Amino acid sequence: MGPRDPLAVSQSLLEEANRYMEHQEWHQAEERFRRVVRSLTRKSLRSKSTKPLLTQALTGWARCLLEQGQLPEAVKVARRALALMPTSEEAQHLLVNALVGLGRWQEALRKVKQLLRSQPQNWRLHLWAARLEGQLMRWAEAIQHLAMALRLADKEAEPYEVAAQILERRGETRRALLLLRKGVEQIPRSPALWFALGQMHRQLGQWREAVQCFERVLKLRFDSPLVREILGQLCSELGWLDKAQEHALRGLEQDPENPNLLDLLAFVYMQKGRFSEALCVLQRLVRLAPTDPVIQFRLASLHHQLSNYPQAIAAYQRTIALAPETELAREAQYILELLDKQQLEQVFLLSMEDPVFRIKLMRNPHQALKERGFLLSEASMEVILNTDFSQLPRRHGASQRFVS
Numbered sequence: 001m002g003p004r005d006p007l008a009v010s011q012s013l014l015e016e017a018n019r020y021m022e023h024q025e026w027h028q029a030e031e032r033f034r035r036v037v038r039s040l041t042r043k044s045l046r047s048k049s050t051k052p053l054l055t056q057a058l059t060g061w062a063r064c065l066l067e068q069g070q071l072p073e074a075v076k077v078a079r080r081a082l083a084l085m086p087t088s089e090e091a092q093h094l095l096v097n098a099l100v101g102l103g104r105w106q107e108a109l110r111k112v113k114q115l116l117r118s119q120p121q122n123w124r125l126h127l128w129a130a131r132l133e134g135q136l137m138r139w140a141e142a143i144q145h146l147a148m149a150l151r152l153a154d155k156e157a158e159p160y161e162v163a164a165q166i167l168e169r170r171g172e173t174r175r176a177l178l179l180l181r182k183g184v185e186q187i188p189r190s191p192a193l194w195f196a197l198g199q200m201h202r203q204l205g206q207w208r209e210a211v212q213c214f215e216r217v218l219k220l221r222f223d224s225p226l227v228r229e230i231l232g233q234l235c236s237e238l239g240w241l242d243k244a245q246e247h248a249l250r251g252l253e254q255d256p257e258n259p260n261l262l263d264l265l266a267f268v269y270m271q272k273g274r275f276s277e278a279l280c281v282l283q284r285l286v287r288l289a290p291t292d293p294v295i296q297f298r299l300a301s302l303h304h305q306l307s308n309y310p311q312a313i314a315a316y317q318r319t320i321a322l323a324p325e326t327e328l329a330r331e332a333q334y335i336l337e338l339l340d341k342q343q344l345e346q347v348f349l350l351s352m353e354d355p356v357f358r359i360k361l362m363r364n365p366h367q368a369l370k371e372r373g374f375l376l377s378e379a380s381m382e383v384i385l386n387t388d389f390s391q392l393p394r395r396h397g398a399s400q401r402f403v404s
């Protein structure tokens with residue numbers, strides 16, 4: 001075949017498209033799949049030898065459309081692929097996924113049942129039928145298809161996972177747990193099943209058992225920031241702060257800007273009394289998510305705990321600005337008012353105990369307060385300005401009228 005042979009060109013374009021898909025560059029991959037489809041659907045090239053390449057191009061095109069959220073177009077292209085190759089599991093999966101994404105549950109189920117009539121031994125189709133029947137809350141039919149999928153699939157983890165999810169949705173959590181335990185007995189080297197079992201124990205509050213499951217996931221060399229985050233959270237709940245810190249740091253080695261891991265690490269440092277390190281981590285987190293009101297609130301709380309009043313007030317104010325009219329904003333406002341009252345009390349106590357501060361306060365209240373790290377509201381500042389500090393008692397003398 002010469003260098004301009006259409007089949008060779010199509011093969012080269014497919015390889016390019018697959019490389020783009022590996023990097024999730026869906027638009028570039030789609031453009032190459034389209035070119036292959038246009039080339040191979042010309043009358044002069046239609047033959048049995050082009051069928052596999054054309055099917056590959058159509059399924060790749062459908063996936064790109066699905067990934068880009070172009071679901072109606074993905075349905076059309078997946079149907080074309082299935083018309084060409086009815087047994088293509090990838091095309092079946094893409095078509096059903098697109099229909100589900102469009103909320104066309106009944107249509108997706110009809111398509112799956114149609115495919116099952118010609119492929120009754122296809123466990124993946126039975127699994128899709130179970131998912132869809134469960135979505136429609138037709139539990140008996142869902143369980144029937146699950147049983148078929150479990151019987152037909154040989155050492156496959158996915159049927160156990162889906163079965164457990166459906167049983168849990170039905171409220172049969174204990175039965176789901178037993179099924180997952182059976183799954184890990186049958187397929188002990190499946191990290192997906194150990195992960196699912198760990199999640200189930202976690203939801204039931206069985207944290208020690210959950211830790212053991214997620215540690216098995218790590219032993220199977222399936223390490224990820226998510227696994228480290230979950231293990232860190234579980235260890236912190238159990239009071240194992242050193243282990244929680246280790247998991248958070250190991251996760252951050254893989255994903256240094258993971259907000260959940262940074263949040264976990266800050267929490268662990270605070271629990272261990274390592275406040276300066278917690279502050280550094282929270283400041284990193286704020287830089288990554290400057291518009292997250294929860295993170296701002298946590299930063300404010302830590303500054304408050306460290307008596308960094310100006311920084312605490314600024315962070316509480318940002319919390320209110322980012323989430324107005326919310327419970328979080330109301331709590332931040334309440335703390336601001338409480339903090340203002342506490343600061344005012346501390347100013348008066350300090351002025352009675354520290355004569356130098358008292359003199360500075362009488363001469364230049366704003367500068368004196370700034371030097372000591374106080375940041376008062378306008379109302380509290382008005383109280384300071386209207387107070388004759390020369391009349392205050394030394395230390396714990398008798399009470400007098402402070403405000404003129």
